[in-house]
Structures are given as structure tokens and as C-alpha cells.
Amino acid sequence: MTSAITSHLDPEHAGTDHASVEHASALDAADPLAGLRDSFTLPADVIYLDGNSLGALPRAVPDRIAATVTDEWGDGLIRSWNDADWINAPRRVGAKIAPLIGAAPDNVIAADSTTVNLFKVLSAALALRPRRRKIITETRNFPTDNYIAEGVIRQTGGAHRLVHADDVKTIADLLDDDVAVLMLTHVNYRDGSVHDMAGLTRAAHDAGALVIWDLAHSAGVIPLDLAGCDVDFAVGCGYKFLNGGPGAPAFLYVAPRHLGGDGQPLSGWFGHADPFGFAPHYRPAGDITQYLCGTPPVISIVALEAALDLWDGIDMRQIHAKARQLTGYFIDLVEARCGGHGLALISPRDAELRGAQVAFTHATGGHAIIAALIAEGVIGDFRAPDVLRFGFAPLYTRFVDVWHAVDRLAGILDQRRWDRPEFHLRRKVT
Ligand SMILES: Cc1ncc(COP(=O)(O)O)c(C=O)c1O
Incomplete structure (x- = not known):
């Protein structure tokens, strides 16, 4: 089971079981971008894997909008076209x-x-x-x-x-x-x-x-x-x-x-x-x-x-490296823990050939699986007709998020928790 998860092996963490949550924590501890997550507002009970569709809210944004509305619009009025x-x-x-x-x-x-x-x-x-x-x-x-x-x-x-x-x-x-x-x-x-x-x-x-x-x-x-x-x-x-x-x-x-x-x-x-x-x-x-x-x-x-x-000051090479690492880790974990449930990887296996997202198809279409995941706090999305899509925004996604997301996905598949009528209903936005 765990032998497939080798691509994230580094000498420092060679002692940890690579399928364990401790290993995910060790990867976070070694992540030079980890501190950036604090710049975002993310609900504590949500694992957000949809930043490829709608990015998370940066903490600085609400105050900036409030100042624009209250001061620049409210007080400055039309003068703000020049003054602001x-x-x-x-x-x-x-x-x-x-x-x-x-x-x-x-x-x-x-x-x-x-x-x-x-x-x-x-x-x-x-x-x-x-x-x-x-x-x-x-x-x-x-x-x-x-x-x-x-x-x-x-x-x-x-x-x-x-x-x-x-x-x-x-x-x-x-x-x-x-x-x-x-x-x-x-x-x-x-x-x-x-x-x-x-x-x-x-x-x-x-x-x-x-x-x-x-x-x-x-x-x-x-x-x-x-x-x-x-x-x-x-x-x-x-x-x-x-x-x-x-x-x-x-x-x-x-x-x-x-x-x-x-x-x-x-x-x-x-x-x-x-x-x-x-x-x-x-x-x-x-x-x-x-x-x-x-x-x-x-x-x-x-x-x-x-x-x-x-x-400002972010090295895009670090961002790209983390995107490759997060997506590779997700693929490895899904394949190790969710095998036999009909998920088929459609994203490139070669990290150089993929962006910051991973997609699988599923024989059932997969919509109900995504709906069940969302109901259990893991937000990915579904793209018709049969794609389960997960995004890994390097600025705020942690390796422990990946681990917990796969853990929940494995449980949903093992126990068929996705096969409930409410998860088969399609809402307007998937
Ligand atoms: C590749 C790509 N192009 C264009 C769009 C559409 O963007 P918009 O709705 O802002 O026009 C999207 C939306 O997801 C997209 O993924």
C-alpha cells in the first residue's frame, strides 16, 4: 500500500511512513511557502481544493474594499477617480x-x-x-x-x-x-x-x-x-x-x-x-x-x-515546485488508498506536464462523489460529463490538507457514502 508513495521521499523524512499524516506534516514543515497560508481567510472545517476555480479570500482584501467603499466612494465621491x-x-x-x-x-x-x-x-x-x-x-x-x-x-x-x-x-x-x-x-x-x-x-x-x-x-x-x-x-x-x-x-x-x-x-x-x-x-x-x-x-x-x-517578492519557481509536489502527492495517495474503486487518472503523471490541478474520471460519472466530498468538507469540483477535479493553490494548500482530503475520499468510496439521492442532484454550478 505505502510503497507507491515514494516520490516525496527526502533524506530528512526518510524515517516516516510516507502514507502517514505525520509525513504530510513533515512536508509542510519543510515548505518554504507554508507561512503564506496565514495571509488567507479559510474556514477551519473546510479543505479547499478548488482554488483553480475560485481562489480563496486574502485577509487584506475586506479592509481594502471597505476603505474603497467608505472613504473613496463615500467621502471622496467622484473626486476619487483622480484623488484615489x-x-x-x-x-x-x-x-x-x-x-x-x-x-x-x-x-x-x-x-x-x-x-x-x-x-x-x-x-x-x-x-x-x-x-x-x-x-x-x-x-x-x-x-x-x-x-x-x-x-x-x-x-x-x-x-x-x-x-x-x-x-x-x-x-x-x-x-x-x-x-x-x-x-x-x-x-x-x-x-x-x-x-x-x-x-x-x-x-x-x-x-x-x-x-x-x-x-x-x-x-x-x-x-x-x-x-x-x-x-x-x-x-x-x-x-x-x-x-x-x-x-x-x-x-x-x-x-x-x-x-x-x-x-x-x-x-x-x-x-x-x-x-x-x-x-x-x-x-x-x-x-x-x-x-x-x-x-x-x-x-x-x-x-x-x-x-x-x-x-510581491514570491519566487514563481518555488510556487511551481510546490504545485508539482502537491499534485504528485495527491496522485500517489489516491492511487495507494482509493484503488479498486474505479477512479482513473486523466492528468499527466509527469509533473512537468501538469499545472496545479489533478483530475480523475469515474465510471459512475463522479458527480455524486464530489457532492459527498463537499458535504464532508472537502471542496473540489465536477466537470461534465465525468471529471472529478481538484486544484492545489500553492499559496495556501498544505500537504496535510491533501492527506485529509484523500483520507475522506477513501472513506466515502469504501463505504459508498456517495450513493445517496441528495448527491445525485445536480445544482446549477458544479
Ligand atoms: C481556460 C478558461 N478560459 C476562460 C474562462 C472563462 O473566464 P470568464 O468567465 O472570466 O470569461 C475559464 C473559466 O473557468 C477558463 O477556465
């Missing part, structure tokens, strides 16, 4: 995200949702390749990405075609001289597998195409180097590993060479060169501000900004 610098918040927050994704501060802005941002950058990218007709995506891309591409194609009167790669290995083969854009999600939302950003970006460029990367599940997990990889455009979420709160503004990246022009079609006044000049016609800002559209949601953006302050 609300007007520059999207760029300020973009600049704080920039080091996490390997970008210069002036190439990132916080705005809208990932979905809306994808619309903006895909439209801009197509405008830069006017004679090419294909957009390459993956069948398993996050649905909103492909839905947006379908919408953009409708907008262009069907001038473009969305080509789906069914297999990761065939993506590069699809890159011919009619491809305008390769549009991929770096870490897959379902199985957590990671694409080779540098290699695929190079392959797209060699074919004369542009690339858009969706970083929703990468930002805050993996050290990224958008500038070094010569990426054209990128989008990502503020509410997952960046902990900006439900519906937090997303971010977008535009390579310096693509700033300017007028390809961003949501030509609202906040992207105008002089919004308060109230000119009758649109004149693009010409820098990253051009990717704004309307008035930014100040309270949400301030929450995201406070959450981002936590990343």
Missing part, C-alpha cells in the same frame, strides 16, 4: 500581473472577463492577418474560447473558419499558410495538462500565424515568459490563482509590436486617446489602454489589486 487614482487602476493592476506572466508592465491591463478579452484580442489578431482564413483551436479548449471564436466568425460574415485539433500532437500539422491565429489554453481546464508554449508559438510564427494563449489556469502556478516566447496576445483570469474574488476583472497581454492600430473592435471611450475630450469620433489610445472598453469595476479591481500584493 481609480482611473489608472486597470494599468496599475496589469503592471502587478506582468511579472507573473513574464511581460513588461506596459503590455498588460486588467479589464472585463477573460471571455470578453478573448473577443478583443482574437479580433485584433485577425485584423493583423487579413488574407488568412483559419483559426486553429483544440476540441478540448475551454468552451468559452471556442464559442467566442464562433461569434467572431459570425461577425466577419463567415470569412473565417475554426479548425479544431482533436489531438494535441496534430496541432502543429494544422499550421499552414492560411492560418491567421493559433488559439490555445496553456493549462487545460479539465485535465491540467500543459502545452509547450515556446514550441507552439514558434511553430505558429514559422507558419506566419499569430498566437493567443489563454492563461486562466497558468497565471500564479507556472513561471511564464510571454515576452521571451514572443507571444502575440494572451488573456487570463483574475479570480482563480490570483485570488481576486468572484467575477474579478481578467487581464490581457498584447506584445509591444501589436499595440496601436485599430483592430480592437470594442472601441469604447476608455480606450480612446482622450476619453474626457468627448470627441465625436473614436481615436485609439495607441497603447495597452486601448484594450479597455467602458468604465472599469473599481471595487472589484481594488480587490484584485490587494490580492496581487501577496505575490
